[in-house]
Amino acid sequence: MTLAELRATAAARLRSGLGEELYLRRLRAVLAFEGRPLWCETLDDFTDFFLTVACPHCDAPVVIAVGDHGCYSSIRDWNLGDVHQIPLRPADPHALTGTGRMLHETAVRDGQQRLAWGLTHLFGRAECPGCGSVFGIADEYAATDAPAPWDFARGHAMDAS
Template sequence: MTHPAADWSQLTHAYGPADDIPGLFARLNGGKEDEKVWHDLWSALCHQGTVYEASYAALPALADIASGRAPGERKQAVLMGGLIVAEADATLRGRYASQITELTSVTHACLTDVPADEPETFVYLAQCLLAFEGVPIWSQQLELLFEEFEAECSECEALTCILLGEYADQSDAELHPASPDELTGVGGRIYNMARDAGHDQVAAWVTHLFGHANCPECGTRFSIPVCIAG
């Protein structure tokens, strides 16, 4: 289905009227200037993780790039699309259903191409996949695999600094990774995706994310995913 063209003059992004967005997309040509163009697009449409009216209107253009109908880097299109769709409500998901379906397919292809030495790229793309599929929580929180965050003890409510990725040994709490054969749901799926794609490092991080931690204040062992889900 062809999506009706957006009236960009009536939309806004981080810096005001969004009538500059079509011109930015038109400047993408696979050349050396593309990096700056993508920087400008990210800054306007996803400023510090915030999305705007114009962000959703950009989904058809992002789907065109991801699918090769328009010039531009498909990985950038997928990553931007994933962040935008993660914020979309049911109405917006319905409005852009065909673009989301297309972006989902391209994301699967991108995941198979991520080099083993780019674990963060794999995680971000996996998070995008969950966003396109409408998976709650982990479509925005999977990136905690390599980010520092605070967890609240379920018993004494003390806040503890948690690190799960390559710096997990610096976490304030003692971590207890889940056994791979105990992982179910999203945890099991991402673990298996990572292993199948040769990203054993990501798979190991997943066992920490879906494992437990000991509160350094009272010693209580609490579930990390339950804490994140709130």
């Protein structure tokens, strides 16, 4: 099978009525076959989701939380936990583009409300507790954590040039 055939097969297995865990595994497979490893590995059920991004203005490590304990940006202190929590600014689902739009539309189509809700936060905006600047969460995460593009024909990472 080709990657396109594998992707089509994986996408056809997504449907409403699947449990959250199975649905998420299948959606990750679709992302993997589409060559989106960053989002394949990042996608979560948003019950207790945390990631850290560098503020694009002051380079502070900003913790992003999405889940049952809140949706906020903060600075994590070893002894105090997440200090100075600032509510996230979820994206308007109609304004999403690219991967965020595809993921959100797929989750809504298949009745995965919690996933759709979490995606609006992951593809939304956060405020840095250190300097107060506002930035796109997914943009900053992708800018710092995206793996090097892979050349499948040659079996290695592609040159940045």
